[in-house]
Amino acid sequence: MAVLLPCYNEEAAIGATVEGFRKALPGATVYVYDNNSRDGTKEVAAAAGAVVRTETQQGKGHVVRRMFADIEADVYVMADGDLTYDPEAAPEMARMIAADRLDMVVGTRKHDAAEAYRGGHVIGNRIFTRLLSGLFGRSFTDIFSGYRVFSRRFVKSFPVLSEGFEIETEMSVHALELRMPVGEIETRYLARPEGSHSKLSTFRDGWRILKTIVTLYRIERPVLFFGGIGAILVAAALILAVPLVFTYLETGLVPRFPTAILATGMTIVAVLSFFAGLILDTVTRGRREVRRLAYLALPAPGATQL
Numbered sequence: 001m002a003v004l005l006p007c008y009n010e011e012a013a014i015g016a017t018v019e020g021f022r023k024a025l026p027g028a029t030v031y032v033y034d035n036n037s038r039d040g041t042k043e044v045a046a047a048a049g050a051v052v053r054t055e056t057q058q059g060k061g062h063v064v065r066r067m068f069a070d071i072e073a074d075v076y077v078m079a080d081g082d083l084t085y086d087p088e089a090a091p092e093m094a095r096m097i098a099a100d101r102l103d104m105v106v107g108t109r110k111h112d113a114a115e116a117y118r119g120g121h122v123i124g125n126r127i128f129t130r131l132l133s134g135l136f137g138r139s140f141t142d143i144f145s146g147y148r149v150f151s152r153r154f155v156k157s158f159p160v161l162s163e164g165f166e167i168e169t170e171m172s173v174h175a176l177e178l179r180m181p182v183g184e185i186e187t188r189y190l191a192r193p194e195g196s197h198s199k200l201s202t203f204r205d206g207w208r209i210l211k212t213i214v215t216l217y218r219i220e221r222p223v224l225f226f227g228g229i230g231a232i233l234v235a236a237a238l239i240l241a242v243p244l245v246f247t248y249l250e251t252g253l254v255p256r257f258p259t260a261i262l263a264t265g266m267t268i269v270a271v272l273s274f275f276a277g278l279i280l281d282t283v284t285r286g287r288r289e290v291r292r293l294a295y296l297a298l299p300a301p302g303a304t305q306l
Helices: 014-024 041-045 060-070 087-099 118-136 165-176 200-218 222-250 257-296
Strands: 002-007 029-034 050-054 075-078 102-113 148-153 182-189
Touching: 002 014, 002 041, 002 060, 014 029, 014 041, 014 087, 029 041, 029 060, 041 050, 050 200, 060 075, 060 165, 075 087, 087 102, 087 182, 102 165, 118 165, 118 200, 165 200, 200 222, 200 257, 222 257
Parallel strands: 002 029, 002 075, 029 050, 102 182
Antiparallel strands: 075 148, 102 148
């Protein structure tokens, strides 16, 4: 079992975080991946007993990509190094992975202190969770939770493309698209200790997460995405063309010829958009089959014990 803690300037919290996970999971190796911290994060983590490594490309997505590529384990526990996630929940999350043969367990956050989770973030989480559910048919209770436990076959079949905090959204979509068995468990979410500060920007990272969801929807649902664009163009073309049709039926003339050309052009683009969606859907199915085969090439959690 490996505990993965991506960190950036968490000197105030990383020591207690490492100690908490070492106590909760005595048999696990705790890895701290430092992301260009300018304080004593690396020294404090090493003193607490963690294996400390460095990722120079800035952004949580880059760190997760490096961790998943470098570390070999059967079960992976991922959390943040800011002491906001409860290490005592990790054994139960790991037990669920093995006992129920799941590929991901998400620790949904329950907070009592107002300073633990800003109100704007709560609202944003709910909006994006419902958006993801509407686009992909199902979702998780807390898609932005950074507290997750993974099987080996999830980690080694996950092609990390994100660069920043949108990584959690990409993980959720990866599990949903491959129809992986997943679970959730409610965990305590604590306020940061004094001296630790959030690196999440509400609007900047919210915009990046929204773009990620739209991009993943375009990639994974090309027929619906490009078909929707085509439907909008057809509707606009009809709105422009209907008055021209009535005028033509009454007078036999087309007085607004440029409008007729515009409506015709929009209809042509709509048809092209729809067929582009059909073609890309074939490509997407092929990519999904490759990812599914990579996922199935690895044993299920607990399979070696059967």
